Amino acid sequence: MTVNADIHAGGNTWRSLPAAQQPEWPDHEALRDVIAELESYPPLVFAGECDQLRQRLGAVARGEAFLLQGGDCAEAFDAVGADQIRNKLKTLLQMGAVLTYAGQVPVVKVGRIAGQYSKPRSKPTETRDGVTLPTYRGDSVNGFAFTPEARTPDPQRLKRMYHASASTLNLVRAFTTGGYADLRQVHAWNQDFVRSSPSGQRYEQLAREIDRALNFMNACGVDPEEFRTVEFFSSHEALILDYESALTRVDSRTGRLYDVSGHMVWIGERTRQLDGAHIEFVSKIRNPIGVKLGPTTTPEEALTLIERLDPEREPGRLTFITRMGADKIRDRLPTLVEKVTASGAQVAWVCDPMHGNTFEAASGHKTRRFDDVLDEVKGFFEVHKGLGTHPGGIHVELTGDDVTECVGGGDEIFVDDLHQRYETACDPRLNRSQSLDLAFLVAEMYRDQ
Numbered sequence: 371m372t373v374n375a376d377i378h379a380g381g382n383t384w385r386s387l388p389a390a391q392q393p394e395w396p397d398h399e400a401l402r403d404v405i406a407e408l409e410s411y412p413p414l415v416f417a418g419e420c421d422q423l424r425q426r427l428g429a430v431a432r433g434e435a436f437l438l439q440g441g442d443c444a445e446a447f448d449a450v451g452a453d454q455i456r457n458k459l460k461t462l463l464q465m466g467a468v469l470t471y472a473g474q475v476p477v478v479k480v481g482r483i484a485g486q487y488s489k490p491r492s493k494p495t496e497t498r499d500g501v502t503l504p505t506y507r508g509d510s511v512n513g514f515a516f517t518p519e520a521r522t523p524d525p526q527r528l529k530r531m532y533h534a535s536a537s538t539l540n541l542v543r544a545f546t547t548g549g550y551a552d553l554r555q556v557h558a559w560n561q562d563f564v565r566s567s568p569s570g571q572r573y574e575q576l577a578r579e580i581d582r583a584l585n586f587m588n589a590c591g592v593d594p595e596e597f598r599t600v601e602f603f604s605s606h607e608a609l610i611l612d613y614e615s616a617l618t619r620v621d622s623r624t625g626r627l628y629d630v631s632g633h634m635v636w637i638g639e640r641t642r643q644l645d646g647a648h649i650e651f652v653s654k655i656r657n658p659i660g661v662k663l664g665p666t667t668t669p670e671e672a673l674t675l676i677e678r679l680d681p682e683r684e685p686g687r688l689t690f691i692t693r694m695g696a697d698k699i700r701d702r703l704p705t706l707v708e709k710v711t712a713s714g715a716q717v718a719w720v721c722d723p724m725h726g727n728t729f730e731a732a733s734g735h736k737t738r739r740f741d742d743v744l745d746e747v748k749g750f751f752e753v754h755k756g757l758g759t760h761p762g763g764i765h766v767e768l769t770g771d772d773v774t775e776c777v778g779g780g781d782e783i784f785v786d787d788l789h790q791r792y793e794t795a796c797d798p799r800l801n802r803s804q805s806l807d808l809a810f811l812v813a814e815m816y817r818d819q
């Protein structure tokens with residue numbers, strides 16, 4: 371075996387371990403063919419970009435930057451269109467501009483985008499009117515429609531995921547480097563939000579300050595070219611290990627393994643078993659890694675995760691994304707942060723205020739209250755302030771469209787409105803105006819800090 375083959379084999383050590391939440395593919399030969407084809411495809415990202423993001427996240431871990439990570443719960447193949455991608459990106463960039471001004475630190479912008487096609491589920495099946503079918507596991511696995519054909523896992527979908535990710539990333543790169551995302555333009559969109567939406571008016575003061583700051587920079591003669599492009603990274607949950615490992619390659623510069631399906635990948639709350647395949651898989655790759663930590667996480671688990679995933683204690687390598695729930699964060703987070711800090715590890719702490727706050731409305735819609743989302747972020751800031759540690763960022767499920775999936779917000783959505791534009795394939799997302807609300811309110815929190 372050559373050295374390279376040896377290293378490459380390292381990307382397959384997960385295969386002997388239990389892997390939670392994997393699809394039951396009916397045809398294993400077809401799966402093998404798909405994996406072989408995926409292995410021949412070019413990388414979606416360059417390993418050097420993953421290193422760049424790891425460095426940026428290092429600044430987050432050291433308290434010198436803030437992470438904004440967001441996008442759909444589940445991307446869908448039929449939503450790979452220019453409008454949807456542009457609206458999502460626009461929303462994230464607008465949030466980023468507000469947070470940068472408020473925090474006076476760089477905001478690292480990472481989309482749940484160009485690869486977020488696979489979903490872990492709480493139940494393996496779904497029953498409607500006495501008919502039981504496999505649960506929807508994301509467009510990478512099966513279809514959303516409630517028919518036996520759609521719900522049967524089809525490995526050909528893994529190739530569609532690759533192509534959908536490639537076209538999405540291509541457009542994102544074009545927008546972020548081609549001038550569309552110019553900071554002055556992003557600020558103009560924010561001014562428009564403040565002017566035209568009833569909820570936006572309370573942020574007038576902040577928007578005016580940003581305007582003055584931009585004018586000041588202009589007057590000082592800052593090169594306008596500096597504003598033209600923006601750094602933006604992709605991320606998704608590394609769930610379907612056959613796909614992720616088919617896209618794991620040896621980097622020719624360093625000889626190390628990178629999962630080139632996205633810049634950052636994370637492991638979800640349901641697949642972070644210490645002796646499981648997912649943790650083993652990400653322990654072998656050099657990408658920056660996130661791990662979701664729910665309310666039952668013990669400090670010992672967190673410390674073992676650090677040992678497994680960040681043995682060299684490299685700031686930026688490991689991000690803990692806590693998702694406790696608004697009612698638990700003030701109780702559960704302090705011990706975790708204290709014990710991890712005492713161990714000397716420098717992880718980035720990021721708040722996912724979505725996944726601990728989901729409930730089912732009387733109409734049957736899965737939803738979240740904007741106030742709970744906000745309260746979890748508030749709790750997150752309070753805990754870090756109390757401990758003298760850095761609230762490193764937020765991780766949110768959002769869309770740039772005017773959907774009605776979460777209740778509340780400045781342009782209030784009521785439970786009775788949920789049916790109007792409930793379009794998510796999995797979890798409820800903040801819509802465009804709720805996302806901007808959140809950014810302005812977090813900006814105020816950041817300033818108070």
Ligand SMILES: O=C[C@H](O)[C@H](O)COP(=O)(O)O
Nearest residue numbers: 443489490491492493796797
């Ligand atoms: O996005 C996260 C999970 O896939 C989702 O919250 C699980 O939802 P379920 O309980 O409907 O399966």
Ligand SMILES: C=C(OP(=O)(O)O)C(=O)O
Nearest residue numbers: 443638639640662693725
């Ligand atoms: C599945 C998700 O979250 P968690 O693993 O935290 O439940 C998600 O981020 O969509």
Ligand SMILES: [Mn+2]
Nearest residue numbers: 443767796797
């Ligand atoms: Mn989700």
